[in-house]
Amino acid sequence: MYILMEFLKLFQASFSLILLPLLLRLLFSCWILPILVYRKLRKNGFGGPTPSFPLGNIREMEILCDYDSSLESSAISHDIHSTVFPYFSEWQKSHGKVFIYWLGTEPFLYIAEPEFLKKMSSKVQGKHWGKPNVFKHDRKPMFGSGLLMVEGDDWVRHRHVITPAFSPPNLKTVVSLMVEPATKMLERWTALINAGKTEFDVEREIAMMAGEIIGRAGFGLSCENGGEVLEKLRAMQITLFNVNRYVGVPFGQWICRRKNMEAKKLGKEIDQLLLSIISGARNKCGEGSGQRQRHRCLLGYLMEGERLNERELVDECKTFFFGGHETTALALTWTVLLLAMHPHWQNQLREEITQVIGDGEIDFTNLAALNKMGWVMNEVLRLYSPAPNVQRQAREEIKVDDLVIPKGTNLWVDTVAMHHDPTLWGDDVYEFRPERFKDDNLYGGCKHKMGFLPFGFGGRMCIGRNWTFMEYKVVLTLLLTRFSFSLSPTYHHSPSILLSLRPRYGMPLIVQPL
Numbered sequence: 001m002y003i004l005m006e007f008l009k010l011f012q013a014s015f016s017l018i019l020l021p022l023l024l025r026l027l028f029s030c031w032i033l034p035i036l037v038y039r040k041l042r043k044n045g046f047g048g049p050t051p052s053f054p055l056g057n058i059r060e061m062e063i064l065c066d067y068d069s070s071l072e073s074s075a076i077s078h079d080i081h082s083t084v085f086p087y088f089s090e091w092q093k094s095h096g097k098v099f100i101y102w103l104g105t106e107p108f109l110y111i112a113e114p115e116f117l118k119k120m121s122s123k124v125q126g127k128h129w130g131k132p133n134v135f136k137h138d139r140k141p142m143f144g145s146g147l148l149m150v151e152g153d154d155w156v157r158h159r160h161v162i163t164p165a166f167s168p169p170n171l172k173t174v175v176s177l178m179v180e181p182a183t184k185m186l187e188r189w190t191a192l193i194n195a196g197k198t199e200f201d202v203e204r205e206i207a208m209m210a211g212e213i214i215g216r217a218g219f220g221l222s223c224e225n226g227g228e229v230l231e232k233l234r235a236m237q238i239t240l241f242n243v244n245r246y247v248g249v250p251f252g253q254w255i256c257r258r259k260n261m262e263a264k265k266l267g268k269e270i271d272q273l274l275l276s277i278i279s280g281a282r283n284k285c286g287e288g289s290g291q292r293q294r295h296r297c298l299l300g301y302l303m304e305g306e307r308l309n310e311r312e313l314v315d316e317c318k319t320f321f322f323g324g325h326e327t328t329a330l331a332l333t334w335t336v337l338l339l340a341m342h343p344h345w346q347n348q349l350r351e352e353i354t355q356v357i358g359d360g361e362i363d364f365t366n367l368a369a370l371n372k373m374g375w376v377m378n379e380v381l382r383l384y385s386p387a388p389n390v391q392r393q394a395r396e397e398i399k400v401d402d403l404v405i406p407k408g409t410n411l412w413v414d415t416v417a418m419h420h421d422p423t424l425w426g427d428d429v430y431e432f433r434p435e436r437f438k439d440d441n442l443y444g445g446c447k448h449k450m451g452f453l454p455f456g457f458g459g460r461m462c463i464g465r466n467w468t469f470m471e472y473k474v475v476l477t478l479l480l481t482r483f484s485f486s487l488s489p490t491y492h493h494s495p496s497i498l499l500s501l502r503p504r505y506g507m508p509l510i511v512q513p514l
């Protein structure tokens, strides 16, 4: 009896000293703080679907996703918003283009209205934008505190270190390093065709090639070393984003504990691989080697002046390895599909290549002169934006006219919705019409300049966009001069989200030599 009493006393003491403050903190961050933000947002008059505790609107999102996938058809329609984001499309009907929805106990301000976005973002500098805290846990193994996730003065420091790597003089030297892996892929395709296989999954092929490009041009790696990092990053992507992870739900990490452990393990393995790559590069660039490389790879810039510590360096490597290949590969994959559907555009691009490059070598200057290819790229990024949304968190209160967006508000900018909005683009919004970028090569005639955001907006806009323009044009030029593409009956059109916008069942196409 005495022991029991002592135990109860001990429990009481530890409860009041440790557990109670912890519980109060949890209650404050998971419930009181989000409710305060929500109340302030509601004062602005924003509506939204009714949330329930503790899932918010997650259950409704799941139900709407299930419902829509059963309606999939084999026809190819570019009207994809209601398939990839059925819940947003449904909620827009009742609540308009700016509303509040909940992921667990976290309210998000949904935005598909360019004028509102313009007014709001013009008040905030890059370094004052945050990334939603609720996603940080999920994304940590993938991006760590790399440029995509870092905030404040650290973001300014990282961005300064990295920006010179994307300057035109450096990018000029990268072109030849992009040609090599692309040519290797074409040789593989030729071998497949010679062996009688004219249909294959171009998505896999292009992703592998884009991975080699970032490995070689970004990190000076052989394909074997780069391949291992990429394989693990892809496995991590599937582990992290293929299931509903109950983001924003208190203790959500515990529901998906096994997946979290797997992701952490993969994260550690990738860190080890990258550390050995970094130390190899240090030895190569070490004093006394006396060798000045003509091309400075990304890693060289990242390591310069030791302005990033080892942890930051590893996180940047992960960020660039992944960010540097996935989105560009998807832009090329969707392009090949659209060109297979529109053979006259294949011909137009071939003619342009003949006029601009002819039998000459591909270089920085002639790539810039491939104007029609630029229109095609923009139109693909409009219809199938590889980065389907932009997420931010307000670190300070933001005033928009007489509205107040409170500090801590999570923002979800729906890029796909704006790129498919007939009020911004006109009645031909769902058609593939690259010529819309002919007279307005930046905005394609969109009625609002913030309506076309494939690379995000403001100071935190994608740092790698010029790299992408080049890689896209190098690879497409080589592809179009060797092959033609047509649709395969086995292709099933089902764009889906796995962090980025990708074809759910790959991209089998019929490829023929010219």
Ligand code: HEM
Pocket: 147, 148, 149, 159, 319, 320, 323, 324, 325, 327, 328, 331, 385, 386, 387, 389, 390, 391, 453, 454, 455, 456, 457, 458, 459, 460, 461, 462, 463, 464, 465, 467, 468
């Ligand atoms: C089609 C290709 C690409 C697309 C669609 C794309 C899209 C985006 C978007 C939407 C953002 C977020 C911007 C924001 O928050 O406003 C972003 C950021 C970023 N992208 Fe890209 N990207 C592409 C290619 C690349 C490449 C090739 C690299 C690297 C070589 C890269 C590296 C990054 C990094 C590091 C950031 C974070 C920038 C920051 O927060 O300062 N991206 N990208």
